[in-house]
Amino acid sequence: MKNNVNVLEDSKFQTSNVTALSIGHWIFDTYQAFLPAFLPIFLNTFSLTNMQGGALSAFNQFPSLIQPVIGYISDRRNLRWIVILAPAISAVTMSLLGVVPGYWTIALLLMIAGFSSAGLHAVGPAIAGKLSGNKIGRGMSFWMVAGEVGRALGPLAVVTVIKFFGLKSTPLLMIFGLGASVLLYFKLRKIPNHSVPNDELTNWRPALKKVAPFVLAISAINLSVAFLASGISTFLPIYLTGQGSTLWFAGASLTILQIAGVAGALVSGIWSDKIGRKPLLISAILISPIALVLFVYTSGFLRIVFLLIMGFAMISVQPVLMAWIQQSYPDQRALANGSYMAITFVIRSGIVIVIGWMGDQLGLSNAFLVCAGIMLITLPIVMLTPTNPIAKPIVK
Known part of the structure; x- marks a missing residue:
């Protein structure tokens, strides 16, 4: 009998639900x-180092370790309530910053926000992927574009409120x-439950073993991308204020970086459905570090141009990787996506501490250059990764 997941694979792209x-x-x-x-405010107010500032980001991302568990449960149970509650939890905790x-109160709030993030990012993309039919890349582009719009608006929104109404006014947000x-x-109560019944779930251990080289390759690619993405996304405000810019x-x-990322996320996932995942990854991994190096060594208008190029290329990687990994686990999307996102967030939580330490020891400019070099090293891994390693379901 054809299971629910396969029915969804044959369905059309459900625009309204994915939206x-x-x-x-x-x-x-x-x-x-x-x-x-x-972060620049915290560093100044509480006399923190760059490494301590990076550790705050780690507190926010550490709860992502539980994403595989949430994903595994989501394949069996309806966890839409996690997606429904996530914006409220994030709003309360982050607005109170x-x-x-x-310092430790900040860490506690960030951990609570991190648990809500773990739930949303384990369940949400899997549901979006199921509702995307055979257009998984497009679905991941929708999902990633929305996130990038949020990440673009967030910093600008909070610094604008602080500038005009003061730091203590942020809870209003x-x-x-x-x-x-x-x-x-x-909205979500009308979306049908697409969880796979227990007796139709695939045995994930043999499937995971079969695609282990692919999973390791994706993790290595993700590690290199995370050095550049986490470094620039976390420390850009500190870097610029340290050079004399206003908050x-x-x-x-x-925000400029993330707006460019919106375009990159939208284009990359859709194009990868047409021309393949690997060509887009190779292009992005070549362009991103070059743009970062040029950003560090230029100023004025040129610096903005290279920031835009870097944002477009750097963020375009994620929709492609997410589509690729879901494509490899069509019968257990939430488990596969949760595992991938857990790896992503855990890697980034450690990396921001490392980059913060490098910034303290070498300066943030040199730390950024190291991140650019690490990303370039990944090119051979991308080229050697199998193009379409589908994990065949093994029915219990």
Whole structure:
């Protein structure tokens, strides 16, 4: 008997439902993007080092370790409520960062926000992938574009509120996330449950063993991309304020980076459905580090140009990787996606600490150059990765 997942594979792209999920992702990531804009304030107020600032990002990403567990449960149970509640939880915790009394209170709020992020990023993309039919790349582009819009608006929104209303006014921003959760409830309750029944689930261990080389290759690619993406996304405001820029300009620069990423995320996933995942990955991994090096060594208008190019290429990698990994596990999307996202977030949580340490020892400019070099090293891995390693289902 044909299972529910395969029925979905034959279905058309469900634009309205994928869009509803993506809007929730957009609102959620708007709040998650507050942290880089807050970091220069925290470093100044609490006399923190770059490494301690990077550790705050690690607190936010550490809960992602539980994503495979959430994904495994989501393949069997309806966990839409996690997606519904996520914007509200993120809104409350991240908006309170402007009134926190100390470092460990910040860490606690970031961990709570991190648990909501773990749930959303394990369940949301899997549902979006199922609703995308045979256009998984397009579905991942919708999902990633929404997240990039949120990450673009978040820093600009919070620094603008701080500039005009003061640091203590940031809790006012939580109202939008609370409203988003209410809207998501009315939207997502109409989406049918696509969980696979227990007796039709594939045995994931043999499938995972069969594609182990592919999983390791994707993890290596993700590691190199994370050095550049985490470094620039987390430390760009600190880097620019250290060079004399205002907090507002530093936040606006991060918004410019993410706006370029919106275009990259939209184009890459859709194109990868047509021309393949590998050509787009190779192009992005070549362009991103070159643009970063040129960004470091230029100034003025040219620096903005290279920031745009870097954002477009750097962020275009993620929709392609997400489509590729879901394509490899068509019968257990949530488990596969949760495992992949857990690896992604854990890698990034460690990397931001390493980059913060390098910034303290070598300066952030040199730390960025090291990140660019690491990304280029990954090209041979991309070229040697199998193009279409589908894991065949093994029915219990």
